[in-house]
Amino acid sequence: MLSRVADALYWMGRYIERAEHTARVLEAMRDLRLDLREVNREVADEQWRGALKALSLPELSLSRLVLDPAEPTSLLCSMSRARENARQVREVISPEMWEKLNQSYWSLRDSVAAGQNESTLSQALTGIVSSSFLWDGVTDASMIRGEGWLFLKLGKFVERTDGVARMVGARLAPSGVSSGTSGENVTWPTLLKSLDAVDAYRTAHPKRVERRAVIDFLLFEADFPRSVRYSTATAADLSRRLRRFHPELGQRVERCFGRIAARVEYADLDTLDAATVTPFLLELGGSLSEASSLLQKTFFLC
Amino acid sequence: MRYLVRHTTSYEYSEPVSICHNEARLVPRQTPHQRPLVSRLVVEPSTPTLTSDTDYFGNVVHFFTLEEAHVRLSVSAISEVDLEPFEPPALLLSPAWDGVRDRIRRDRSPEGLGALELTLDSPHVRRADPLIDYASQSFAPGRPLLDAVFELTRRIHADFAYVPGSTTIATPIDRVLESRRGVCQDFAHLQIGMLRSLGIPARYVSGYVHNTPPPGRPCLVGADASHAWLSAWCPGFGFVDFDPTNGSIPSDEHVTLAWGRDFSDTSPLRGVILGGGQHLVRVGVEVARA
Amino acid sequence: MRLANYEVDSRTHDETFEPAGGVRPLYREILARLSDLSAQELEQRRKMVELLLRNQGVTFTVYSDDAGIEKVFPFDPIPRLISAEEWDHVERGLVQRVRALNLFLADVYGAQKILDDGLIPADLIYRAGSFRREMVGMTPPQGIFTHVVGTDLIRDENGVLHVLEDNVRSPSGVSYVLECREVMKRVFSVLFEPHGVRPIDDYTDWLRDMLMHVTPRAVGEPTVVLLSPGMYNSAYFEHSFLARCMGISLVEGSDLVVRDGAVCMRTTQGLRRVDVIYRRIDDDFLDPVAFRPDSVLGCPGLFAAYRSGAVALANAPGTGVADDKAIYPFVPDMIRYYLSEEPILPNVPTYIASRPDDRKYILEHLSELVVKQTDASGGYGMLIGPQATAEQREDFKRRIEQNPRSYIAQRTIQLGKHATLIDGSLEGRCVDLRPYVLYGEQIRVIPGGLTRVALRRGSLVVNSSQGGGYKDTWVLNSTEPGTKEERREPSTVS
Structure with a gap:
């Protein structure tokens, strides 16, 4: 496979996952601000800023972050980049995948044309999340399981690990809301919501939403598809399968992702608070970006 | 008359050049009054790929590629030619x-x-x-x-x-x-x-x-x-x-290198580089009687 | 759909209707079936076709303002029919023409006998910008220069097909032909029933076979790639479409690198040698070392690798000299010269001012002819006789007398028309035809090709950028439709 094509697939996976993640976080944060508008504006604003920082987004209005074609970090631009990447690799993805992404892009453009108000923004955000789900489905149902599929999926799970870890980290940042305050009651559910984990968490912990349990769930739950553990284990599995195509070159990449998964699986953090989790997440972020650049250096920069 | 010609072109780059491709027309031609004896093209850093071909006008063209990063390139053509004096045409x-x-x-x-x-x-x-x-x-x-x-x-x-x-x-x-x-x-x-x-x-x-x-x-x-x-x-x-x-x-003081319709057919050295930043070129020509 | 009110333009040849207004026998069956559909139904299906095409990304890009706008090439659902007999004639004519053009290229880049024999004035070749001196003395793999040709044909007032232009560089449009046939089969399957329509879906197999045939290396499975300028090129859809159908890599210049004299592509497994490049970028941009130094689309060193025989290029560089405006008038003579055959498909009647008899004719008929200056490009140096003022004609007369070698003149042709769906009813619109010819182990012609149609009333311009659309082109297995079911009463126009 051409290095450029593999690179485009990897980044397409990352862009689409990032768009989905960003859309979900932005929607959760918008709801939080609405809920706390009267009660505790300070907490809401702080959470909003923390989330933007975790998403590496500039402090702009929601509408600009979603639909501004001139703002390079907007969701519209991310989707457009994903589509451009897809267009470059049309000969290796299935026609249905292209069609799906193309349709999602056009419907987002239609929202821009329709004018920006509360309801179009909300529609655009849910639209992006469900487009990403559809895209996943179409991909898994139609794309050949060659190395291209593996690169695409690796991009997705590297991005997902990073996104979840950053959100948890942001919640624990020193400027975050300290335990016992009134904000504590809403911010942990918001974190779950922003990672689409509310129902799954409830099934595992029917009693109440509680800091320790939320962190444990989002980081270490083996069966929740958006937990750090699940994502790193999937990435490790994908990198192992890459060996089939690259017996020699793939070795180091596989070890790198395998180490990360093992580190997460066998992590032993006793307190699960900022003092233990923050350094753990920092280390995770570091090794993840190392693995990602090793992958790129090995396969894309020939 | 026998001449020794040394034509050196050197480039210095502010940043490394990762790859360069070149085309050189630096070998004197055979004419009724000119006989090339020896010609050598010396490229530094040295290149494993020096091939040659003849162009439309019969000039000898050398191609070479440097695939290792370099900040300096020098191309020297060293030739010995015999020029036969002749009467100007009537x-x-x-x-x-x-x-x-x-x-x-x-x-x-x-x-x-x-x-x-x-x-x-x-x-x-x-x-x-x-x-x-x-x-x-x-x-x-x-x-x-x-x-x-x-x-x-x-x-x-x-x-x-x-x-x-x-x-x-x-x-x-x-x-x-x-x-x-x-x-x-x-x-x-x-x-x-x-x-x-x-x-x-x-x-x-x-x-x-x-x-x-x-x-x-x-x-x-x-x-x-x-x-x-x-x-x-x-x-x-x-x-x-x-x-x-x-x-x-x-007559016997002009050493002929190449010919064509105009300069564009004869340029002694041209190439394409990747990287390099700014560059400095030096060209030195010595024509000595051997 | 109503067939009444169809206006037959007496000045041109209409392929669907007879001059008196009756439907031509070839079209009776299909028009009968079309008239069974209501205008609304027809419009609905036409829209469905456009939606299918847009979703599949069968678009071209128009750069009008800052951003490129993607447009669907307007599609007309009334197919164009070509009888088996006529197609046989066209096919033989195209094969003959492409053989001659290839021999011509081998000659001008070889012994130049045609110039020695004075059949073509040498200065026409030497001053053509498309004459690549770098190609002189070069024999491309299998001796083939023109691997893919898209010849433009037009019909004159008497219905005779003429060659308007030989596109031998890198003709595009074939993806539209293949995609629109697929879509037609899905949406208008009812129209296909009575006819045996020759399939065209072998085209990409033929194309791949042809590309593999020209591999310079005897290896089991040669590596073939399609070289595209990238996704901002207006024909990018076609490039990725063809690559996908052939199962080959779509590469850009930056994916290629020349190592140890061989062309390689950068893959996830390291460098992989490339044997054949189907290039869809112009000569100028192929290689910055050999051609335009500012080109970033090509691959440095590619041309030297090509000359040394390490890689094949389709089409060969320098083929443009064969479809040059100044060379076109000589193609019929070329056919006689190289093949000792009479041309099967005529040129648009062209007069060469450097020939005394022709010059006399041109000067006497300036008001009926289009005069072209052969060493100028674009519209510069062109006289459209019927529209010119007496003063302009006088000026050209002087210029032709002074420098006859630089001028040719052509008869103005009334482009043939074809029934086309306009706002729910049929109207005649100008059409041309571009069949695609592949030159590999044998010469093959796609049955049909791209029929472009000028959608604006009275327009002669079939270009997509100026209101042109396209139709599916059906070459029939036999001329007698309706073998499957009973013949219906032919529809007529009152």
Whole structure:
């Protein structure tokens, strides 16, 4: 496979996952601000800023972050980049995948044309999340399981690990809301919501939403598809399968992702608070970006 | 006369060049009066891929690629050639220029077709009326072709000032005609343009001139760098060289490297690089009697 | 859909209707079926076709303002029919023409006998910008220069097909032909029933076979790639479509690198040698070392690798000299010269001013002819006789007399028309035809090709950028439709 094509697939996976993640976080944060508008504006604003920082987004209005074609970090631009990447690799993805992404892009453009108000923004955000789900489905149902599929999926799970870890980290940042305050009651559910984990968490912990349990769930739950553990284990599995195509070159990449998964699986953090989790997440972020650049250096920069 | 020519081009880059591809026309040609003895192309850093080919005009072209990062590149061509002195052609015995002009349009022999091609426009030389206006006083009807061409050569030498740096390779010849200044390349292009505008075949010649003149003869211009002149074609005489920069007919002091329609067919070294940032070029030419 | 009110333009040839207004026999069956559909139904299906095409990304890009706008090439659902007999004639004519053009290229880049023999004035070749001196003395793999040709054909007032232009560089449009046939089969399957329509879906197999045939290396499975300028090129859809159908890599210049004299592509497994490049970029941009130094689309060193025989290029560089405006008038003579055959498909009647008889004719008929200056490009130096003022004609007369070698003249042709769906009813619109010819182990012609149609009333311009659309082109297995079911009463126009 051409290095450029593999690179485009990897980044397409990352862009689409990032768009989905960003859309979900932005929607959760918008709801939080609405809920706390009267009660505790300070907490809401702080959470909003923390989330933007975790998403590496500039402090702009929601509408600009979603639909501004001139703002390079907007969701519209991310989707457009994903589509451009897809267009470059049309000969290796299935026609249905292209069609799906193309349709999602056009419907987002239609929202821009329709004018920006509360309801179009909300529609655009849910639209992006469900487009990403559809895209996943179409991909898994139609794309050949060659190395291209593996690169695409690796991009997705590297991005997902990073996104979840950053959100948890942001919640624990020193400027975050300290335990016992009134904000504590809403911010942990918001974190779950922003990672689409509310129902799954409830099934595992029917009693109440509680800091320790939320962190444990989002980081270490083996069966929740958006937990750090699940994502790193999937990435490790994908990198192992890459060996089939690259017996020699793939070795180091596989070890790198395998180490990360093992580190997460066998992590032993006793307190699960900022003092233990923050350094753990920092280390995770570091090794993840190392693995990602090793992958790129090995396969894309020939 | 035996000469040793050393032509070195070196590039220094502010940032590493990761890969470069080059095309060089640096090997002297075989002509009736010139015999190349030895030619060597030395590239530093050394390259494993030096291949050669012959281009449309019969010039030897070398290709080479450097695939390792480098901040300096030097290309030296070292050649030894024998030049045989010869009597200048009997200019007055050449056929009338206007007869030659008319004949070329009908001649379909391979030689005639080759000559015809050299009466047409080329990338750096476009035929134009102002060129005819300047040249026509030397071209009275019926005048022997080579005699007229040589007078034009001397007039250009007399009317135009040799001013290094006054032009670039992109300066068109009509500008040179207006400003009456230029360097050897401009004068060669200019006279070629005039001859072609009149329907006379002319080609561009690149090479070197020897810089220590025999006693009593003036030093030739263009001695420290590459030189350029032209050849006009005349039935029965073949291609005859003229050097408008020096107002002379080259004999055994001009080493011929390559020829073509104009500079673009003969550029000694050209290439494409990846990376490199800013660069500094140095060109050194030495022509010594061996 | 109503067939009444169809206006037959008496000045042109209409392929669907006879001059008196009756439907031509070839079209009776299909028009009968079309008239069974209501205008609304027809419009609905036409819209469905456009939606399918847009979703599949069968678009071209128009750069009008800052951003490129993607447009669907307007599609007309009324197919164009070509009888088996006529197609046989066209096919033989195209094969003959492409053989001659290839021999011509081998000659001008070889011994140049045609110039020695004075059949074509040498200066026409030497001053053509498309004449690549770098190609002289070069024999491309299998001796083939023109691997893919898209010849433009037009019909004159008498219905005779003429060659308007030989596109031998890098003709595009075939993806539209293949995609629109697929879509037609899905949406208008009812129209296909009575006819045996020759399939075209072998085209990409033929194309791949042809590309593999020209591999310079005897290896089991040569590596073939399609070189595209990238996704901002207006024909990018076609490039990725063809690559996908052939199962080959779509590469850009930056994916290629020349190592040890061979062309390689950068893959996830390291460098992989490339044997054949189907290039869809112009000569100028192929290689910055050999051609335009400012090109970033090509691959440095590619041309030297090609000359040394390490890689094949389709089409060969320098083929443009064969479809040059100045060379076109000589193609019929070329056919006689190289093949000792009479041309099967005529040129648009063209007069060469350097020939005394032709010159006399041109000067006497200036008001009826289009005069073209052969050493100028674009519209510069062109006289459209019927529209020119007396003063302009006088000026051209002088210029032709002074410099006859630079001028040719052509008869103005009334482009043939074809029934086209306009706002729910049929109207005649100008059409041309571009069949695609592949030159590999044998010469093959796609049955049909791209029929472009000028959708604006009275327009002669079939270009997509100026209101042109396209139709499916059906070459029939036999001329007798309706073998499957009973013949219906032919529809007529009152």
